[in-house]
Amino acid sequence: MTDGPASSAPRLDVERLRRDFPILAQTVRGRKLVFLDSGASAQKPRQVIEAMVRCMEERYANVHRGAYFLSEAATEAYEAARGAVARFLNAADPREVVFTRNSTEAINLVAHAWGRGVMRPGQAVLVSEMEHHANLVPWQMLRDDGRGIALRVCRVTDDGELDLEDLAAKLADGKVGLVAVTHMSNVLGTVTPAERIVAMAHAAGAKVLLDGSQAAVHRRVDVQAIGADFYCFTGHKLYGPTGIGVLWARLEHLDRMPPFLGGGDMIASVTLERSEWAPPPAKFEAGTPAIVEAVGLHAAVDYVTALGWPAIEAHERALVDRAMRRLSGIEGLRLLGRAQDRGGVFSFALDNAHPHDLSTLLDRAGIAVRAGRHCAEPLHARFGLEGGTCRASFGLYTTEEEVDFLAEALVKAREFFG
């Protein structure tokens, strides 16, 4: 569907890669499954599932702790996953990769260890109106913790883009210690200008955390090129396992930060009186980590990398172009956001239809979309849609036929709801 120069770009063989995802062969209520909720969580290819099974059947033991064969093999696999994630993000050093449960925990880790451990009274955290609750609530909790840290909110334009003038204005007094914004909105699909945000923030003396939960799935991320201070994403949205996420941070920041959770593995020595911390990343990984999930995430990262970002991005552009064309022509359908740079996430409201009723109707046609406020209530309020929206989000395995199928189902739904 791309034309011009894009047609010479590498293409995904979507029909072929779909065969890697066992769940996609399913029928739902007698209909072929059209899974358009990858933005909430993606399906898993057999390569990920098999890597986890192999780990549990052949190479499992606790890590970092045993001087015996299986433990050494498990430790090697766990640390190899860290190395793979470091390469995936183009991190300067694998020690900059901390495994967490999910993006939410990664952001909470920064809110505790950087926000409470390094920031000073009088400083502020600057978020945006389009944050997922995961990148808003931890900062509200920090603000309310009696440490004198304020919370500022950058506006979003009517087109659903970050208002860079407002960003500049809110950075101007030099009191912002940390800018914490999404790299891609989970509601609008807007991809934010990460490098520009970082440049503006650094010029104003602020560090930058980017929530890459959506972006890392849709775009090649290079943390060094972006110049960010903190970056996080989650395994389960990247075709990997649940129970594992990633916080990347510059080593110098991890060195400065006190630990967040206390326990085994994060210490260098412990007496009853006091403990000494291990160096990063161990300092931030207390207790037995998600070993099998790290191995699965490694397989997911390998899977995506082997497909190649040019092909993935071209596929996504084709889907986004088709969705914009097909959905924007439907009368009574309101699409949220029209950012210049956007990924495969579309939220919409249909006249006279409650989003839950609409999603239930679509489900009967085998189409899985999400209904609600997508963990972004303030953004829905910003657009006057307190009642919520439906959201269709695309993955590697999404086809142009599925986009058409959604559009046709929405046309029928419009007739149904009148």
Next chain:
Amino acid sequence: MTDGPASSAPRLDVERLRRDFPILAQTVRGRKLVFLDSGASAQKPRQVIEAMVRCMEERYANVHRGAYFLSEAATEAYEAARGAVARFLNAADPREVVFTRNSTEAINLVAHAWGRGVMRPGQAVLVSEMEHHANLVPWQMLRDDGRGIALRVCRVTDDGELDLEDLAAKLADGKVGLVAVTHMSNVLGTVTPAERIVAMAHAAGAKVLLDGSQAAVHRRVDVQAIGADFYCFTGHKLYGPTGIGVLWARLEHLDRMPPFLGGGDMIASVTLERSEWAPPPAKFEAGTPAIVEAVGLHAAVDYVTALGWPAIEAHERALVDRAMRRLSGIEGLRLLGRAQDRGGVFSFALDNAHPHDLSTLLDRAGIAVRAGRHCAEPLHARFGLEGGTCRASFGLYTTEEEVDFLAEALVKAREFFG
């Protein structure tokens, strides 16, 4: 090996259940694998692995968020896991079960939400000398957080039991707000008298957290009979997945506690100005949970329950009796602890042998034991073994022949190290 009344008790068919664990069929360095490190992490039966695979291949989507078939099915499976864990612990209500990453996170959750959110300046936390670092370091961090919370440490006797006189003495002034002790030592195998500890603590006005990481694997746990306030365990030691643990707490406590991590799913409503929390357990489960791992934990709990506690406990007693007999007869081998009530965990030091060298030698014979201080440095210091010990820990699949094999290998090792 049990005699008298025990012989009429139900018995585990260990040879048969071993076939459920694919990894046990392995050879290591050409030798049959003798896995004696289940206390660090247990191997997984195919029932657990298959449940996880089925979830990812047939019923996967994010939970609590979608009004479509797959999401409803995944939500049902996730909440069914909570129900199964509630029954496993005999909790009064499934809402008392909070899923965490592991025991470590469960304890940190209590240290933050109860320790910082409910306890008052001037109060103390009382731990014991035999705590795993996971149940010591979070309380040191609370003590050092400038909130006026002190940390007291209950002594352990030379036999490796909790010194109940010392416990009484340290509770006497009524200033202890929380007693946080292990239900079974991961080094000594000592099972602590949970009901008595709870009675003493409650009489002194203190709440009780029991670290059941080891105990929940070796004994039937009934949180209502024990009368505890908080209880935690971890999936991966209970033949379940990594990446999931459990905090059980009385609902009235969870209601009083502020949230720990902020993000999606733990809120009732969010505006830019403020958020309202969801009721427990959602309040403590921010972000996408370990969905597949919860399903795997459900299978693990079902697996253990189907074998039956009387049979599991009888098997364990037989192994412990045999190990006591065989190991205590080896000259130059020092066994740590001789508690009356103990489970299948044995730590030992061999004259003239560094524990790492000993475990490496055992590994060459195919025997996996752990060497080090087992995340319990203060306890090793207490027994004058700062250099560490080796530890053999038993699981469902451990055989009496394996205990013999360990004893024989230790006799040979003694000759080797001289």
